[in-house]
Amino acid sequence: MIYPEAKFSPGGDRYILVEFGNEMNLELNFLGQGLGAVIKQSAIKGVIETAPAFASILVHYDPDLIGYHDLVRELSTLINGLGSIEDIELPSRLFYLPCCYLDPWTRECVEDYQEKIHDKQSDPELVAELNGLSGVDELVRVHSGTEYWVASLGFWPGLPFMMPLDPRCRLTAPKYNPPRTWTPKGAVGMGGASTAIYPVSTPGGYQIFGRTPVPIWDTQASFPEFEQNICLFKPGDRVKFVPISEQEFIDTEKRVADKSYVYNVVDYQKFSVSQYKNWLNSIDTDKRF
Secondary structure: OEEEEEEEEEOOOOEEEEEEEOOOOHHHHHHHHHHHHHHHHHOOOOEEEEEEOOOEEEEEEOOOOOOHHHHHHHHHHHHHOOOOHHHOEEEEEEEEEEEEEOOHHHHHHHHHHHHHOOOOOOHHHHHHHHOOOOOHHHHHHHHOOOEEEEEEEOOOOOOEEEEEOOHHHOOOEOOOOOOEOOOOOOEEEEEEOEEEEOOOOOOEOOEEEEEOOOOOEOOOOOOHHHOOOOEOOOOOOEEEEEEOOHHHHHHHHHHHHOOOOOOEEEEEEEEEHHHHHHHHHHOOOOOOO
């Protein structure tokens, strides 16, 4: 549900959690990111940084410079000044990210899990079946058919939690139970209604069915995109997966290794919530893409 008013909760003595609802909803994320933008513009004394999640935003502050109740009042004023959701405009970059779907690396990971932990159905087949798709080829077509909204970063540094902007490409999938002990770096997968990319080789629980050869987290700043931030994405960015073959994956991996790879990114644009909702009203959201 969407709360009639934002809820404020203390997170220790240096954080405030602002909640707009208790569901995965793009509009709630637009609200959270809209609040984050005006917090940055207002330069409230004592506020250090913000971190949005799907339906909330965490505000980090210095209690020596501003108290909890004073900051709640400041945040309430900013929320009231946001106006309607339709009035929100957010800076957004668009990344075209190569993805090798149904790749041998995530397949090896799944097969290792099946052999050693739990004999489950293969991830792409499971996701296709649960979403009423004809098979894994349609899964690739649907999953790559939309831009994804980066709602938040978390779990591991640089890992984006993303939601499809085109509801006709919406998919859902359960998490592993129990989780995997390892996941290939760059694996693309789903848990619930969220798509994510694993920035490093790590344990995980999302259903995986693709892999990108390009880094999304780089502490060495090997590419210009990482000079200001070790994470490729920021909340409010958009990602469009571009299907590539296994050979194209290998070729791209070589270009990443010799630093000749160039990210395909459209620099900051204004993402208008009102224009997005107008577009939603122009399509039949009940039909699959």
